[in-house]
């Protein structure tokens with residue numbers, strides 16, 4: 028069994044309100060990696076249910092993420108798109124990783140602390156164990172690279188810690204079975220570009236998020252042109268003109284955020300954008316940003332609506348993707364069973 032050397036895995040939760048942060052921080056990068064890597068992109072429904080989901084909405088949101096993947100340019104024939112719960116090996120390996128990861132490691136996860144908030148005792152056990160499932164998602168394919176936004180960095184460090192501990196704990200069994208450099212790879216996070224952390228349009232100190240109450244805080248992939256334009260026009264800014272150098276954005280989180288969004292949407296660097304708009308007022312910049320956002324996101328939203336009109340068609344794609352994902356995961360899980368000492 029060969030260790031893959033360029034296999035990409037990533038996932039998005041079907042929890043509604045897919046937004047510009049998900050697009051620029053993750054999905055747009057997923058698309059680019061198809062040129063160079065073997066890619067597996069998952070709709071992580073098992074992760075979604077760590078907080079309550081209405082079953083009908085979960086089903087719709089799952090199809091919506093799949094539709095977004097395809098509309099943004101992921102090819103479900105050359106690569107793989109599927110939903111997590113159809114490949115049982117994710118959950119099986121997650122159990123094993125629950126027994127490898129330490130409570131102390133999970134206690135340090137800032138996202139759990141944020142999501143559980145003051146009601147920690149009332150959070151689901153799944154929400155606490157979530158990063159072990161995420162490690163299982165990645166390592167059940169022995170994926171080498173994972174493109175994500177900045178907020179997932181700590182979870183990917185934990186994934187490496189779990190892989191490392193497994194490789195050490197089972198070193199003898201792994202070597203006996205002929206694996207030379209450990210069984211799991213130490214997966215590399217891919218977090219780069221001008222939009223790894225897109226902030227709320229209403230508050231430059233908060234991340235753009237699916238769960239933020241105000242819809243004005245984010246641009247959704249399903250927003251129409253008028254809505255996108257209104258949200259950009261109303262986005263919070265400061266009274267100064269735009270600077271011509273990157274240093275001039277320091278201490279100006281809203282300006283920095285909008286410039287980063289512009290750069291990422293137009294495949295430019297922040298420096299390029301400032302060279303063009305340095306000295307301009309926000310009114311001018313926002314008008315161009317709004318046109319740019321509509322021209323890039325409009326066609327994606329329309330294609331999503333078209334695909335969602337045929338839910339059966341999306342389900343067929345997910346089922347086919349799941350079969351192909353399982354064909355990769357099953358032999359890896361068989362090998363894991365032998366390493367761990369499960370009778371087979």
Ligand code: TYM
Nearest residue numbers: 037038039040048049052053071161175176223224225235
């Ligand atoms: P999720 O569903 O919260 O977000 C999906 C992807 O979008 C990125 N993202 C952002 N990027 C930039 N700016 C933002 N404001 C922003 N908000 C979200 C996230 O970083 C992510 O890449 N735990 C993951 C899903 C997951 C996963 C995995 C990812 C499950 N298993 C295995 C990679 C590998 C999550 O909740 O993403």
